Amino acid sequence: MVLCYVYVNVPFNFRMKRMKRIDENSNDSTSVNPPEPFKRIRPEDSEGPHAHCVSDDYPVCDWARLPQELLLHIFQYLPLLDRAYASQVCRGWNQAFHMPELWRCFEFELNQPASSYLKATHPDLIKQIIKRHSNHLQYVSFKVDSSTESAEAACDILSQLVNCSLKTLGLISTARPSFMEVPKSHFISALTVVFVNSKSLSSLKIDDTPVDDPSLKVLVANNSDTLKLLKMSSCPHVSPAGILCVADQCHGLRELALNYHLLSDELLLALSSEKHVHLEHLRIDVVSENPGQHFHTIKKSSWDAMVRHSPKFNLVMYFFLYEEEFSPFFNEEIPVTHLYFGRSVSKEVLGRVGLHCPRLVELVVCANGLRPLDEELIRIAKHCTQLSAIGLGECEVSCSAFVEFVKMCGRRLSQLSIMEEVLIPDHKYSLDEIHWEVSKHLGRVWFPDMMPTW
Structure with missing residues (x-):
């Protein structure tokens, strides 16, 4: 009877005391092996006439036989590590753990444990995702800390997503822009793999990265009909010509985020041409990297053309300037x-x-x-x-x-x-x-x- 009572509470107590001991006393704190007590209470191991009941009067639901649709809904609310523990409870839960729907949205957290507060995605789990679920991934982000090693690990994973067809990709540095420390060729090569294989990329956030004009051409060549959102502030290897290439070919673009030095009269006129769908958001970072930096002026006629073409668009501007640098604005x-x-x-x-x-x-x-x-x-x-x-x-x-x-x-x-x-x-x-x-x-x-x- 006692064992059955514990079994009923398995989904809500995956971590319990043994997980606490693992976190405190070993390097296997992110191991996907289940706590020992749970292994002894799987349905197939239960014996006796009342194996699935707390008492004769109060039958217990057989958790192993829950519909997969319901399991999927529950698993979506579980933290990643708890999902891995839950997958070891029984065969049915393991099958739910590998349902494609569960891996459509995923965030890789990559860090150096000694210097970061991020809780890193376990390397063994990353290998399993790439092996079994890369073709299921659709909404993916990479969150890295300030270490170059974390950014390089993100590039290594991107390079392996040859079977993916992403709709959303975000590269996020939680501290300083560590992607800028990665060799440019390594970063571009990894990003190109995604651009070539993902034919339906609609949202891309690549702020503070070494992306360049040729890689943007690869992006638009493969995703020009689907790209709707592009955020790429602080990308020093991109020129206004690279952005013009995006504006000229991605006619469904709805939101664009840029550094001010990439904004030009030519770009605004390109975005105001008849062939473009009306832009909904244009976000501009106006950032001074050195006191006294010179900023160019955008003509009023260019802004007027943009308003005529997209009268309801939002122009969002973030200013981080020194007082003497505001004269052009x-x-x-x-x-x-x-x-x-x-x-x-x-x-x-x-x-x-x-x-x-x-x-x-x-x-x-x-x-x-x-x-x-x-x-x-x-x-x-x-x-x-x-x-x-x-x-x-x-x-x-x-x-x-x-x-x-x-x-x-x-x-x-x-x-x-x-x-x-x-x-x-x-x-x-x-x-x-x-x-x-x-x-x-x-x-x-x-x-x-x-x-x-x-």
């Missing part, structure tokens, strides 16, 4: 919808934003300095009539100006994230009073954000 009207300033931005630049960004929907200012942004905020409320979200960090705004800003924007402000330190009490409002006044104009209860004290 916001001097003419620009159709930006989402604007993020990651470094300090001057009052003058924010004033230009208020004048020249009529499509602005979201604004985030991480830092400004010690000069209040009262006039700039009022100007933004007046001219940016679609603004519905704003966040202010290390800035200063008088309480009266902030209330006036909220009053002008009204209830369309669905997101209002303002640090308490931003608001400066004045003759009209104190910090204790302002949340009531702001809540009245928003139509909901609002409080400023507070810095955690722990």
Whole structure:
């Protein structure tokens, strides 16, 4: 009777005490061998007239005979290691473990244990996936730490996916861009294997990698009819000509993420041509690598062509510049919808934003300095009539100006994230009073954000 009771709880207690001992006392913490107690209670090992019952009055469901559809649903919620343990319980569960549907979406975590917080995918499991399930993989990402060894391991796995037909591929560096440390030829060779064999690739994220123009040509040659999303910021080996090649041939492209140095008038005009499906998102990283870096200017006529072709597209721009580098920006009207300033931005630049960004929907200012942004905020409320979200960090705004800003924007402000330190009490409002006044104009209860004290 006791053994049967434990067996009922197998699916919910895979790790139990023995797994804890494994993690603490051996190097086999990611072994796929099941804990010993579970081996003794498989259905085929049970004996006696009540082998599948806790008592005569309360029969127990035979977990080994659950429909595979239900097992598949349960397995999808289990962490990878628990899946491996569960596959050892009985033959039926092992068959469920290898169902193709379970391997369509997979994330390889690759790290050096001594220097990373990531819990790496066990090498034996990687071999098994490549051997038995490479042709089942469809939505795949590689998450690597800051070590070159992890990035090289990801390239080795990519090189073996000769039977795959991926729909989504993401290469993610969790710390510094370790893919940039891999020899370019090794990376390109591995990526080419995927580009050639995957004929239905629709989403590709290859930020901070040594991808180059020739490899992009291979990509579009094999996936031009299916590619819808391409994210490739900080790819120094790609030229504007490489992006033009993508824009000219991938007519179904819906979302494109680039570094600003790859953005050009020619690219915007290519994306605005009649043969292109309307772009939904254009994400641009404007990042300064060296103080005083020069940035080119995009013509207003190019932006206008883009808006005429795709009137509802979102232009998302992330600025990480030094103050003196903003001179080429916001001097003419620009159709930006989402604007993020990651470094300090001057009052003058924010004033230009208020004048020249009529499509602005979201604004985030991480830092400004010690000069209040009262006039700039009022100007933004007046001219940016679609603004519905704003966040202010290390800035200063008088309480009266902030209330006036909220009053002008009204209830369309669905997101209002303002640090308490931003608001400066004045003759009209104190910090204790302002949340009531702001809540009245928003139509909901609002409080400023507070810095955690722990």
